[in-house]
Amino acid sequence: MTAGRGLLEGKSTLITGASAGIGSAAARVFCREGAAVTLVARRERQLAELTAELVAAGHRAQYVVADVTDPAAMAEAVSAAVETYGALDAAFNNAGVGAEPKPMHLLDENVYDSVMDTNVRGVWNCMRAQVKAMIGRGGAIVNNSSTGGLVATPVSSVYIASKHAVIGLTKAAAAEYAAHGIRVNAIAPGSTRSEMVDDWLGRQPAMEKVLLDSALLPRIADPHEIAEAAAWLCSDRASFVVGTTLTVDGGWTTR
Template sequence: MGKLMQDKVGIVTAAGNGIGRASALAFAEEGAKLVVSDINEEDGMETVRQIEANGGDAIFVYCNVAEEQQVIDLVKRTVSHYGRLDWAHNNAGIGAPTKPIAETETADWDRCVQITQTSLYFSLKHQIPAMLESGGGAIVNTASTSGLLGSENLATYSAAKWAVNGLTKSVALEYGKQGIRVNSICPGMTLTASVEAWSKEVPEQAKYVENDIPLGRMARPEEQAQAAVFLCSDKASYITGVNLAVDGGQTAK
């Protein structure tokens, strides 16, 4: 049985740690060739090292996705190195301070929108022409369950993630007939390094969160990664425009 992404070429943004690194490793395990992108060169190179140690094929390209020219250069470098672009996991994004909207800072709003929402616009804008030249492709964007529901004291973050989901649906409609599928994953609470640190600092709060999840635990980054791989693979060939909750059933309530 062949690997799901054998020899398909793609990009993972914010791939230096957390869900991004798990995604890059998962795509490589399924036979993909990929460009690992991050603003932290050391972390990104470590992701590449781990891929290569497992026999995979990857290179690192520095990219601040909030800068359009750097996104253009990222796509060009991918095509020049591997000859095509078949898929992308647009994973980059940031959080925002937890406050009621009247107490938020405009600078925090602007930064979250630029890095989470506008960066996705840049990525889609420049990835899609390269995919069209390659005969089609698949894109997965990382949103959040906060992009499916209202999130108290997280209006800035929630608005940006709703925008990710809206872009996903709109662009899926625009390019479906040209052979490009666009979906998003909407992670629930996931045990990234920062969440693990928080869980140790406030174990009672972490336990409360876990108990509120129907499956009774937080997700592992690898579980988010597998969802991204599936949506980019031919196994999901009739799925597009979907905002997939990967949340242990939390949004089912």
């Protein structure tokens, strides 16, 4: 790579869940690293404001309002990236939802479907559309799991199940498409400042100390720290990394 060039220089990238948190941080990091971005989320106002900010700073950015649970909408989002930027080189499937931190026998039965539809079917829908655009030319896909995809963290059981499933889908897709030059990996963030985590900690304020006491780096991550890991995995500098789950958790899972 030429000195001074960004990690993602000249690459067309797509980011889901881009309206806030890790997703919006990824939009800024990817653009800083030279990418053209297609931002996807359900909330148009936030997407429009973020896109305008990026374009005003001299970056290439567009947005598509779409729900990852809708396969046709995700196919259209991928098509928008290809039509505007000529290809899709990398994707960060970040969209996800949480669930109220209750024991499973106290959760409403509809919670399972809503969480699994977004966190698992959403990744499935995204990858299917993205792979179709990358077949024959290669690319990189990064799925956002969680430390809850590796161990039983103190969150809802259905969230943990969904994030374990994301890692399973990542490994399966990596095995299926590595021969096509498509690298599929996952990241497993620890506690990160976001709407979801802030809401969860607001319901259980004592839990923040529990989390901090369990990590080697005793603090909550900034969303940009997670986005940096996703950008690296999307880049050619991670050219021999495939089928892995990269923990970005301040050492929480080492305890």
